Amino acid sequence: MRTWLAGRNWRLYGRPRRWLAASLLVVLLAASGIAVRGLQLGVEFTGGRSIQYATTTALDPETARQAVSTAGFPNAVVQEADDGDIRIRTGPIDDTAQEAIRDALAAEAGGAEVVSDELIGPTLGEELRRNALIALGVALLAQLTYLAVRFRWTYSAGAVGALIGNVAVVVGMFAWTGRTADGLFLAAVLTVIGYSVNDSVVVFDRIRETRVARRGRAFADVAGDAVLQTLPRTVNTGASTLLVLLALLVLGGDSLADFAFALVLGILAGTFSTASVAVPLTVALDRRWPPPPPGPPASAARRGTGVRREDGAVV
Structure with a gap:
């Protein structure tokens, strides 16, 4: 499957803004449930x-x-x-x-x-709500810090954009379906954050490897090739996880149904958002702020020989 996909020569991200516009529409439709129906908080947060x-x-x-x-x-x-x-x-x-x-x-x-x-009491419920928001903020900040250190800032911005969209979809769908957001829901959201970033990191690693191996190619084409190469792995991983979560959703009873439902939404949103948000946002940012060309190796500088830059020029 990977070989077949790689041989199609599809330019997936020739127009990344179309991906972003479609993804933004889905996120807005899901998140509008918070404004239309409101989020039903559990006893832990309301008293x-x-x-x-x-x-x-x-x-x-x-x-x-x-x-x-x-x-x-x-x-x-x-x-x-x-x-x-x-x-x-x-x-x-x-x-x-x-x-x-x-x-x-x-x-x-x-x-x-x-x-x-x-x-x-209401005071304890307010404290728990505040602590829940702090936990979400710390998780997002930790992921942003890791991505900023691990990759160039354009990659980390794409991953965080996808992550925020995933959380918005999960919370919005809970509002639309009238499910209760309690402590288990918070645990599920934190799990979704970790899963979403994990999927983006795998694809970004492949993009970086492919970009080094294929210097001179447009970054959009390199990103599209990397997504196609990792797509079978992404689908296999997501499908195997969904089988367990669907069993938990159907057979786990009402006490675990909301937890499993949140994770199922997160897995689906996280799998699609890597290709529809994280990568196209990175491509769009890379076009606006391209990376500086790599400098010559020290040995080449001493000999006075040139090296070829990413754009094909010799320096």
Whole structure:
């Protein structure tokens, strides 16, 4: 497949702005969900109540979740605690609502009692939101620093542009689908950031190697060849990861569905954004700010012999 693609001589990035315009449209459509429907934040970020129940007979989380939903709390987060108890997180509720949840669980398990009952106040929720934004900012800054050291700034700008687009798509799709952005969602977004940069670094390494080996060729053609050469690897890696995540999405239950959904979106967006955002943005920036021509090696300078620059001139 790699040989067949390399032999097509496609000029993928002859007009990089078309790639960027199409990608920007997709990102805007996804991110508009935040403005149209709003992002539904989880209990960790808004404040609420976290209650742990011990049941007479063991309940699996799915049965408990159905019982709590039937009792009038469909948005409650129901999870199994380490000791087999049921932990439930909801928005602010009073004691009457808490007793209704307990009765619903007791009807399924033959009895239930409260083991712990914790209130998550608005102040704590605001602190968690701030810490979540700090975590995202640190992750982006760390990736930007690594890319700036590892590659020329035009490469790092392309990778960061793709990364920001991926995060916007994931967050926007969560808003459109009405899913809850909680702690697991934050973990998924941070994972998407790492995956997106990893894919871009692989392609950029191939671009740099190809550019050195094929001096004199236009950078857009070199970038297109590198993308085609790494495309089979990218598809194989993404497909193998998606198989696991799709299994988790379908069979993991509601407690892990949002986490798996965010990762599936991130893998798909990250795979496409490398070719549709990172590389064309790098090509566009390279045309506007081309790198300085390489200087002659020290040995050539001593002998007075010339070397050929990237643009074909001899110096």
